[in-house]
């Protein structure tokens with residue numbers, strides 16, 4: 001999917017919501033455990049109930065890898081279901097990969113070719129040759145961890161190196177990479193006070209923003225300085241939506257939570 005197509009969907013649906021599909025078998029409704037593929041059945045129900053409210057879904061790959069080959073099969077079924085039934089939805093493999101060049105090329109093939117995601121999250125720590133293999137794929141997007149939502153972000157990302165914070169150096173350096181127009185960035189909603197500075201460096205790039213809901217970040221605070229001229233934000237919520245109920249009405253309640261977040265977005269569209 002191109003960035004222009006994503007922006008068009010945001011305006012059409014009046015939403016820049018991304019729903020995280022972080023499936024934990026201990027948290028999903030018990031009746032689904034009796035089905036052949038509980039992870040896929042859970043995702044399918046959530047997608048069927050919420051696809052009109054959001055523009056993106058973000059399965060976090062750890063939640064699938066944790067269940068071994070069955071988890072990977074459920075992931076494949078989920079992305080195939082999305083690509084077949086909702087090709088207008090932007091898909092994000094939250095995998096946080098990145099390695100030396102030839103290994104990164106294999107990660108890129110796994111997520112962009114085999115699984116056919118639109119984007120993948122990448123850790124920037126190994127630098128240019130670890131990121132560029134992902135950027136080489138046309139109309140695919142590489143989402144670089146810039147300033148993460150967790151407390152540990154302060155261990156390194158905000159520390160100054162040669163008088164500039166590391167997260168700023170990551171963003172500035174990444175702009176020099178080949179095909180950097182395919183970059184997006186992760187910035188946590190819990191770091192709302194940093195958005196003004198970040199927008200000075202990347203005024204138009206898309207930012208994937210996790211951390212609203214369960215982690216306590218505020219949509220209003222993020223939008224104050226995070227919006228760009230083409231919206232430029234994908235606000236993610238995972239647990240706050242998908243586990244709002246673990247009874248038989250879980251998909252309905254998830255849709256209500258997604259509607260609440262979408263409604264909060266209206267004043268910014």
Ligand SMILES: O=c1ccn([C@@H]2O[C@H](COP(=O)(O)O)[C@@H](O)[C@H]2O)c(=O)[nH]1
Pocket residue numbers: 020022060094147148149150186187188210211212213214215236237238239240
């Ligand atoms: O900085 C980051 C980067 C990624 N995440 C991921 O986003 C979701 C957030 O889930 P919630 O349940 O809405 O808290 C999850 O997959 C994280 O691994 C992040 O939170 N922060």
